[in-house]
Amino acid sequence: MKDWNVEKIGVVGPGIVGMPMAALLANAKIKIGNSSPAKVVVIQRNSKNSGWKVDAINSGKSVIGGIEPGLNDIVEKSVKEGILSASHDFNDIADADVILVSIQTDKKGLEPDYGPMFGGLTSLAEALQNKPAHKKPIIVFESTLAPSSMMTVMKDHFAKFGLIEGKDILLGNSPNRVMPGRLVERVAASDKLIGGLQPETPQMIKEIYSHIVKEGTLFTTNSLTAEIEKTLENAYRDVRIAFSAEIVRYCDDHNIDFFRLRDKINERLSQSDNATTDPNAVPSGGLLIPMIGVGGHCLPKDGILLWWRKIEKEQNTTNSLIVGSRAINDEAPQKSIELAERTFGSLDDKKIALLGAAYRFNSEDTRNSPTLELAKLLIEKGCDVKIHDPFVKPDDQNIMKYGFDSIFTNDFNAVLNNTDYIFLCTSHKYYMDDSEKIIHNKTIKGVFDGCNIYHSDTVSKIEVPYCGIGRGVEEPSDEFTQFVYDSFMACEKGVANEVKSLIEFFNGNYAQTDFNKAKFEDVQHLASTCSTGCEIVNPGQIEKIYSYNGFQSKLVEYAFNAQILPVNETL
Template sequence: MKITVMGLGYIGLPTAITLAEAGFEVCGFDVNEKTIETLKGGHIHIVEPGLQEAFETAVAHGHLHFSAELSKSDVFYIAVPTPFYQDESGTHKADLRFVESAGRMAGKVLEPKNLVILESTVPPRTTEMLARVLSEESGIAMDELHVAHCPERVIPGNMMFELKNNDRIVGARTPEAAEMAAAIYEKVLEKGIVHKTDDLTAEMCKLTENTFRDVNIAYANELSVICDKMGIDVFELIRLANCHPRVNILTPGVGVGGHCIAVDPWFIYEQFPEEAKVIHASRVRNENKPRFVADKVVSSLAKVTDTVGVLGLSYKPDVDDLRESPSIELCHILQEKGVRVVACEPFAEASEVQGIPNVSFEQVMREADYLVITLGHSIFKNNKELISEKSYYDCVGMME
């Protein structure tokens, strides 16, 4: 069986490698020719533990290759970005152009017996839209297409384990598509179980999972704001509250980032604005946290001309993923307030990240008068004593 994975980013590339490890013939496709050239040259373009080694093994065994040209295949995996944008009224809307584009490309080479799996996280009824696009391009009737939605549910930093061990949801438009998709995942999984349902339920399941996390993080972030007004150490408070056997409050931070938790709740709210009140309030709370932190930092500076060093720009510790990063938003707000900002993001190669000077840990410690700890990267945890010599604002409780 030949499988083509369309989109070789944070989800598509690990998925392609895992499928190849399971013995499938896998072609990785991406419209970015530089990405294809890098992979053909023997190197991956994202940071993920164990991924380079797994990539080299899969290529060496002849199960994995890459192409910038889309050709016929038994199965097409679509793993493209699904960001959001704000329309003229400020309403958050899902940007499904990449999904539609991938569907139209696949439709041009699609055959009736083929299976199309959408792995991208999408709003409800997107799989139906994809089936319509595939039908338009291929000439195959919608009710004869094999289309499934199997949302990824992995976390950066542990992808290679979770791709093989987390339960998977297979939501299909037909029983035949469900069986075809389930057979693939059952060959990949080592411990996880495949759960079959319809496509609409599968779409909503992924959104529900990430929205659950967003709401819980919002509670922790709201506690941090309330505790600040009361003069209470929020990290000690949460530690004590979590001694209760049925309480598990998360750790607050500078906000919520990443392509999932910071985005997916909007996909629900977009379609159900009157019903999703708690979801909306949680999103607003988490999106406002960087401004709260910026105000606290500015009020703590000895003088306006002080240089603020921000420790961490990715959205979570020890990964290179900068998407929807609240730390970057914090830096931009500080810059708008006239503060000179330098950042240390060890997982970003660029000397500048979205207009923010990105320097080494040694340099940020030399230049900064005041530090903001936004992430518990290992390099920061290993240098807590050095960090403690400067004035700082700890967003994540790393120095507790």
């Protein structure tokens, strides 16, 4: 856009995406078309749970808890300099040149839940009725969207308010790749996708983001490709976790050392990482690390978002690896209880302390936390459950949603007293630093490691019965290792076949111009830029379902059978 002036940037939603983006955009002192740095205004609706964030930001404080290196200092500095501020009033960004939308999206059953998103977009669209006539603001969705949403749902929503895409506004999307505990680092260093409905839009967004993405590469594409790639990133990781869960459950049933197997497989794949021995390392290998469940905002929903339009058209999901992985991963809390009971005996009516309510280490994020599901299952068994976390607030909305406020505490000593069994659910550094209270606790009856926090040198010091996910002691045989490798490669090919079919479906049903069509090769390349590992192989024929002593991977069965009954065949 010629003579483009960027005087104000709005950020709607100061969560784990919006807060670091707003802080870094303010800190960058962006000057485009004028000599003064663009002001950054954060918008947060005045809700019961989150309304406090406006006053916090305006006092120079980040609203993100847990350990977030650098973020508080950047917020404090930017507020003092008068560049960063926050408001409850959407009218304060009616004259913004760029508006980032960082509102949480979720799923409701087998479809997206855009309720909160529409609430924010409606308020934004109403405010933009008063925008200066000469301005055509770029609205950038940092939120994850189901493929085709930009071309249909979001564009149509603004049109209802007379805001026509390409004429009155420009719509783009740049799905985030942040990670709790490393927000500032990930924004600056991660490669980032930028999509749009018009060819000019991604280029303009890139000009803005180049001021804060200093070490990563900015890739421009269309909105559909960005939507597919983002949901695929998390769906693919969900599949890898599910495959690893299938294998670890077999290992636990047969006393095989899963972590020794993991290192063998990942070395063979040239995808080794440090996560086997470092509980605060992010797994990026082929075989990941199954825990008590899969939490967080993205992984439990994004596979469903990727499949939404096909499900909407009543197309068959029976042989979908992506949809099938959800069922495997949802079983994890119950499987953890069963594993613990094989060592400790029945847990019925026992006193259980669950350590770690957040889904991720060193974070306060409880969204879809498997700890909460585990607590629910244990309570149903008559257990007296206590939950501890050093970072999560007692009034956390998910703690309150489950009705667990009466059993949650930040007092570590209190939760360790008068308990029968300790379940380590989240590998907070806090629990590693204070491990002596667990290792030498003779008042308890057992320790269950559900997050790969302790290793042989520590386990040997624990003075009560211990068990953990993947903690068998037998060396994996060469035959078993080959079976796992072959099954993994078949699963990888199955994912590629499924993605190719999905892309063909989206192009045939939603892409109205050549610019807005997705290509498998582009999605494959962009996925490979994900720092946690998303290497999609080429599609191809799967020769057979591999078997070892009667054991077969369900995911490989899905991949093989999809070639007989394709995933795009209607029910």
